Amino acid sequence: MAHCSNCGHKIDENAAFCPSCGAPVAQQAEQPAQQAPPPPPEQPQYQQYQQAPPPPPHGQVPAFMNTPDSTGQYHPQDIQNNKVMAVLAYIGILVLVPLFAAKESPFARFHTNQGLVLLIVDVIGIVLNYVLGAIFFAISWKLLFLTTIISLVIWLGLLAFSVIGIVNAASGKAKQLPLIGKITLLK
Numbered sequence: 017m018a019h020c021s022n023c024g025h026k027i028d029e030n031a032a033f034c035p036s037c038g039a040p041v042a043q044q045a046e047q048p049a050q051q052a053p054p055p056p057p058e059q060p061q062y063q064q065y066q067q068a069p070p071p072p073p074h075g076q077v078p079a080f081m082n083t084p085d086s087t088g089q090y091h092p093q094d095i096q097n098n099k100v101m102a103v104l105a106y107i108g109i110l111v112l113v114p115l116f117a118a119k120e121s122p123f124a125r126f127h128t129n130q131g132l133v134l135l136i137v138d139v140i141g142i143v144l145n146y147v148l149g150a151i152f153f154a155i156s157w158k159l160l161f162l163t164t165i166i167s168l169v170i171w172l173g174l175l176a177f178s179v180i181g182i183v184n185a186a187s188g189k190a191k192q193l194p195l196i197g198k199i200t201l202l203k
Contacts, residue, residue: 031088038092081180083192090123095188098124102185105131106178108138115202127185129202130193134177137196141170 018041020027025036032041087095101114101124111131118124145167152159177193184191192198 028088033088033090033092035088041088081194083194083197085189085191086126087188087190090126090190092188094121094123095190097121099186099188102127103182106134106181106185107131108135111135123190125202126190127181129200130181130197132201133196133199134174134181134193136201138174141174145170 018027018029019025020034020037020039020041022034022039023037025034027034027041033039034041098114098118098121101118101121104110104113105115105124105127111128114121114124114128115132118128145163148166149160149163152163177196181193
């Protein structure tokens with residue numbers, strides 16, 4: 017793992033900008049190889065302990081939430097200027113606002129893609145719910161409670177994905193959503 021020549025923060029090898037200070041990484045490649053990056057600042061033992069992540073419950077949460085983070089590929093000024101557009105991308109039909117208003121922003125475009133995929137999955141879930149409701153009603157009207165339970169599970173899952181996306185966008189991260197984040201509709 018490389019260190020930023022400007023602030024000493026650890027950076028990913030394929031990052032274009034330092035996530036801490038925003039310095040371009042390409043500028044660091046031009047420096048002579050003899051210079052070692054400055055060591056990270058020393059921290060007292062208790063601070064290192066407080067920053068350690070808590071152990072995962074049953075090992076399931078990090079595996080589910082451990083999605084690729086490509087924040088380093090976006091310019092910090094682009095991220096700062098388009099956070100609101102990125103948040104709007106996860107609020108249903110409002111995905112159209114950043115789709116047309118922030119065409120030039122790669123950061124907003126990333127979140128618009130995520131929001132558009134989420135909206136499509138939402139529409140598919142609604143259609144699936146109506147189809148299952150019709151099938152269950154045709155069998156017996158007493159089975160309609162199954163449709164309600166399925167609808168609630170689908171709605172809560174999509175709400176959780178929207179909240180994850182909004183939190184990522186508001187904090188300036190370009191992190192994929194779990195399960196559906198790898199789908200690319202916009203380039």
